[in-house]
Amino acid sequence: xxxxxxxxxxxxxxxxxxxxxxxxxxxxxxxxxxxxxxxxxxxxxxxxxxxxxxxxxxxxxxxxxxxxxxxxxxxxxxxxxxxxxxxxxxxxxxxxxxxxxxxxxxxxxxxxxxxxxxxxxxxxxxxxxxxxxxxxxxxxxxxxxxxxxxxxxxxxxxxxxxxxxxxxxxxxxxxxxxxxxxxxxxxxxxxxxxxxxxxxxxxxxxxxxxxxxx
Numbered sequence: 572x573x574x575x576x577x578x579x580x581x582x583x584x585x586x587x588x589x590x591x592x593x594x595x596x597x598x599x600x601x602x603x604x605x606x607x608x609x610x611x612x613x614x615x616x617x618x619x620x621x622x623x624x625x626x627x628x629x630x631x632x633x634x635x636x637x638x639x640x641x642x643x644x645x646x647x648x649x650x651x652x653x654x655x656x657x658x659x660x661x662x663x664x665x666x667x668x669x670x671x672x673x674x675x676x677x678x679x680x681x682x683x684x685x686x687x688x689x690x691x692x693x694x695x696x697x698x699x700x701x702x703x704x705x706x707x708x709x710x711x712x713x714x715x716x717x718x719x720x721x722x723x724x725x726x727x728x729x730x731x732x733x734x735x736x737x738x739x740x741x742x743x744x745x746x747x748x749x750x751x752x753x754x755x756x757x758x759x760x761x762x763x764x765x766x767x768x769x770x771x772x773x774x775x776x777x778x779x780x781x782x783x784x785x
Contacts, residue, residue, distance in 0.1 A: 576619070580617055589674075589686050591688060592762040593612050600642075605645070606641055611631075613627075622773070625763060628758055628762075635653055664709065667704065667712075671712060674686050674713045675713045685713060685715055688719045691738075697717075726764060742767045
């Protein structure tokens with residue numbers, strides 16, 4: 572199968588949407604008041620046999636927006652020091668530009684129409700993403716504004732586990748608690764979990780069979 576045919580299959584698999592795994596680390600739970608501090612994204616691609624694979628992660632540290640709040644309890648969990656001189660953080664608009672550029676390229680390559688966010692407790696990540704889009708008046712978001720895929724639900728169905736670490740291990744992956752609560756690590760593990768579940772479903776079903784023959 573050539574690349575264009577693989578892209579066509581990818582576009583058909585999720586009704587024209589390209590799943591993009593996203594994780595954010597924040598200064599609290601309120602997307603309107605608390606700062607977005609890290610964001611990472613992993614696009615996925617389909618090989619010529621129809622198996623889903625994660626791409627390399629794209630990520631950045633983010634400067635707290637003007638007037639934002641930082642909950643010390645959240646910073647204790649994620650271990651982020653927003654004032655650290657070596658963070659290399661960028662303003663929200665630049666962070667979105669970086670992530671969106673990679674996502675738009677993957678959407679085009681897959682022959683899809685739009686990206687759909689995949690997250691573990693996806694509503695949280697999508698809420699912070701949408702809040703940053705509103706604050707920066709960003710006009711070119713590739714993501715669907717309200718639809719998403721949640722690996723909490725998928726892992727609960729597939730493995731009876733809803734906690735990310737336990738779901739990853741149930742799916743046969745490795746989990747390092749010392750690396751957890753960092754956007755890059757959590758995104759990579761969530762992407763692996765998502766691809767494993769989708770590929771397992773492919774093993775158990777016959778998605779390529781003609782309609783009416785299943």
